[in-house]
Amino acid sequence: MSDTTQQAQELFGTLDEYLLELADGLAKAQQELGGISAAGAPGRQFTYYVPKLEFELRMDLRVETSTTTGQVTNAKALKMRPVRLADVASSQTKTEVVSVIRGSFVAVPANEGLPPVVLDARCVMGGGGVPGVVVRVRNAAGEALPGVEVEFNLDRRTTQTLSGVAPLAGTDVVLAVVRTDAAGEARTTLRVADGERARFLALTVDAASRTLALSCEVPR
Numbered sequence: 001m002s003d004t005t006q007q008a009q010e011l012f013g014t015l016d017e018y019l020l021e022l023a024d025g026l027a028k029a030q031q032e033l034g035g036i037s038a039a040g041a042p043g044r045q046f047t048y049y050v051p052k053l054e055f056e057l058r059m060d061l062r063v064e065t066s067t068t069t070g071q072v073t074n075a076k077a078l079k080m081r082p083v084r085l086a087d088v089a090s091s092q093t094k095t096e097v098v099s100v101i102r103g104s105f106v107a108v109p110a111n112e113g114l115p116p117v118v119l120d121a122r123c124v125m126g127g128g129g130v131p132g133v134v135v136r137v138r139n140a141a142g143e144a145l146p147g148v149e150v151e152f153n154l155d156r157r158t159t160q161t162l163s164g165v166a167p168l169a170g171t172d173v174v175l176a177v178v179r180t181d182a183a184g185e186a187r188t189t190l191r192v193a194d195g196e197r198a199r200f201l202a203l204t205v206d207a208a209s210r211t212l213a214l215s216c217e218v219p220r
Contacts, residue, residue, distance in 0.1 A: 015080065015101070018057060026053050026105055049107060057101040058083040115140035117208040123216035131216050132189040133173075135205055137180050144184030150207040151177050152188045158202035162215060167201060168193040180207075192218055 033048040059080045083098050120136045133152060137145045152173045160166040170193030178186040190201060198218055205212045 015059075018059075019103075022053075022055055023105065026050060050105075051107050052104055054104040055102070059099050059101060061099050115143075117145065117210060119205070119207055119210045119212055121205045121212045121214055123214060125219070126189060129219045130189050131192070131201075131219060132187060133203060133205070133214070133216065135180070135186045135207065135212075137184045137186070137207055144180075144182070145208070146180050146182050146184055148180045148184070148186075148207055149177060150180060150186040150205060153204045153206075154190075155202040155204050155213070158213070158215075159198055159200065162200045162202055163198035165197045167198045168196050170194075171196050171198070171201065173203070190216060 030050050033050065036048055060083045061080050080099075116139065118138050118140055120138075122134055124132050124134050126132050135150050137148045137150065139145060153176065154167065154172050156167055170191065172191055173188050174191050175188040178188055180186045186207075192201075196218060200215045200217055202213065202215045205214070
């Protein structure tokens with residue numbers, strides 16, 4: 001028996017691994033279809049997508065029992081592999097069961113069919129020269145989204161790249177997590193330590209599975 005055949009016959013995996021491979025193949029196929037479009041009526045384009053993918057897996061499930069010589073220890077393990085592979089002779093006692101697993105992947109609207117979220121952030125200068133950040137969270141239809149958790153973070157590494165110096169330990173955002181109000185806005189201010197030499201502070205804003213990066217100028 002060749003080494004290649006031996007390795008193939010010993011290739012076992014979990015059900016999760018097989019399903020993830022199927023999902024990955026489906027995603028690649030959809031990506032290819034997404035790049036194809038056809039002209040329809042004036043001002044309209046047709047795009048293609050995979051609405052449903054049905055699959056059937058025929059798996060060789062093996063319950064292997066290993067017995068150690070001179071001891072009464074029985075070790076059992078459940079293994080699976082495609083049923084097309086040839087059986088391998090072994091000194092272990094094996095009970096083989098061929099299982100047929102059927103299922104399907106079904107396309108569903110992204111974001112539960114709601115318009116996608118639009119995230120916008122800008123730096124502002126408050127009273128007394130205190131810098132701050134205002135974030136607006138809306139959907140693609142322009143509707144404000146209240147109650148969305150927004151996270152603010154000072155990106156110290158990028159700040160050092162922009163300004164040539166690392167920000168001081170006392171420089172940071174005042175409120176790291178804020179929920180949007182009825183207008184879909186969330187605000188925080190920046191605490192600038194005395195003697196701060198960085199000219200710009202790099203920030204990241206995370207909300208609704210989206211991330212924005214921006215830089216705010218440090219007042220002098």
